[in-house]
Amino acid sequence: MMSVSTASAHSNIALVKYWGKADEVENLPAVSSLSLTLDGLTTTTTVRVDPALTRDQFELDGKPAAETALLRVENFLGSVRRLAGKSDKASVQSVNHFPTASGLASSASGFAALALSASSAYGLSLDRTELSALSRLGSASAARSIFGGFVCLEAGKSSAEPLLPGTEWPLKMLVVIVTLGEKSQSSRSGMLHTQRTSPFYSAWVRESTHLYTQARQAVLDHDLSALGDAMQASTLMMHSTMLAARPSLRYFSPTTWAVVERVEQLRSAGHAAYFTMDAGPHVKVLTQPEQAAQLSESLSRVPGVQRVLCCSAGGDASLHTGLDTGNGSS
Numbered sequence: 001m002m003s004v005s006t007a008s009a010h011s012n013i014a015l016v017k018y019w020g021k022a023d024e025v026e027n028l029p030a031v032s033s034l035s036l037t038l039d040g041l042t043t044t045t046t047v048r049v050d051p052a053l054t055r056d057q058f059e060l061d062g063k064p065a066a067e068t069a070l071l072r073v074e075n076f077l078g079s080v081r082r083l084a085g086k087s088d089k090a091s092v093q094s095v096n097h098f099p100t101a102s103g104l105a106s107s108a109s110g111f112a113a114l115a116l117s118a119s120s121a122y123g124l125s126l127d128r129t130e131l132s133a134l135s136r137l138g139s140a141s142a143a144r145s146i147f148g149g150f151v152c153l154e155a156g157k158s159s160a161e162p163l164l165p166g167t168e169w170p171l172k173m174l175v176v177i178v179t180l181g182e183k184s185q186s187s188r189s190g191m192l193h194t195q196r197t198s199p200f201y202s203a204w205v206r207e208s209t210h211l212y213t214q215a216r217q218a219v220l221d222h223d224l225s226a227l228g229d230a231m232q233a234s235t236l237m238m239h240s241t242m243l244a245a246r247p248s249l250r251y252f253s254p255t256t257w258a259v260v261e262r263v264e265q266l267r268s269a270g271h272a273a274y275f276t277m278d279a280g281p282h283v284k285v286l287t288q289p290e291q292a293a294q295l296s297e298s299l300s301r302v303p304g305v306q307r308v309l310c311c312s313a314g315g316d317a318s319l320h321t322g323l324d325t326g327n328g329s330s
């Protein structure tokens with residue numbers, strides 16, 4: 001019998017970063033991270049468990065996915081099947097509702113949506129903590145996308161925890177999309193390379209503890225300047241650690257730095273604006289809702305910026321019910 005489930009999850013941006021693993025097999029983070037789930041960047045995934053299939057299938061944005069992506073999905077579905085005690089293969093259709101060719105990472109929303117839809121299609125009934133732990137097997141940042149708002153994933157822990165709903169502190173995140181250069185190294189291989197070769201790695205792990213404590217308290221206090229201070233220090237320390245890896249790992253483009261400079265100028269002029277960068281050249285800027293339009297306009301004028309997306313906090317990952325699960329639902 002065919003069983004079908006569809007789920008959606010939002011991406012999240014780490015304000016205090018995770019980079020490095022405490023356990024490679026279990027995919028446990030070496031440092032604590034704190035993120036904001038965003039409403040604008042969403043993945044919707046349908047899983048059909050089909051006894052007629054001899055191999056899992058994975059279609060991404062309407063096209064068969066590359067072999068490496070398929071292997072990651074097969075591996076993940078293998079974990080779901082072991083939990084469910086089932087063996088039937090599945091077809092997975094995933095759509096990223098992200099601006100086309102933006103180069104924004106989708107593994108967080110992707111594996112959170114897959115964990116929710118696959119666990120439901122295989123008949124598992126998992127609570128949010130268990131879903132977060134399952135998502136982590138695909139990508140550690142995905143563990144945070146199960147929850148909306150401000151979310152924590154502590155070092156060595158198997159699942160994330162919600163800290164504060166986004167509605168209780170409605171900040172805006174401006175996603176500044178920078179022209180793409182060469183394809184970046186994946187975060188998975190990049191962080192292992194950093195961990196193995198950067199002489200600054202142990203300092204990064206040590207300092208992250210303080211940044212996480214500062215950021216967590218700042219969120220609870222609704223203190224944007226303390227949060228912004230920890231946020232910028234975290235991204236700069238993470239990237240410095242990568243820069244010192246051998247060979248050096250660089251995700252920025254010249255435009256990344258130009259946007260960072262513009263954010264600093266805007267803050268000197270009295271705006272609340274704080275930057276963070278992940279494993280790619282784009283810059284995400286945290287700000288107050290009333291300043292978002294003016295900042296967005298100024299940032300979009302930096303040469304090399306393609307566009308600026310203005311995001312609010314998003315909610316929990318959710319299972320679709322009713323008729324939107326596609327054809328052949330059991």
Ligand code: PMV
Pocket residue numbers: 013014016017018019033107108139140141142187188277278279
């Ligand atoms: O979970 P991954 O493997 O996609 O790694 C995420 C790494 C960063 O985005 C750079 C930081 C983070 O905490 O999300």
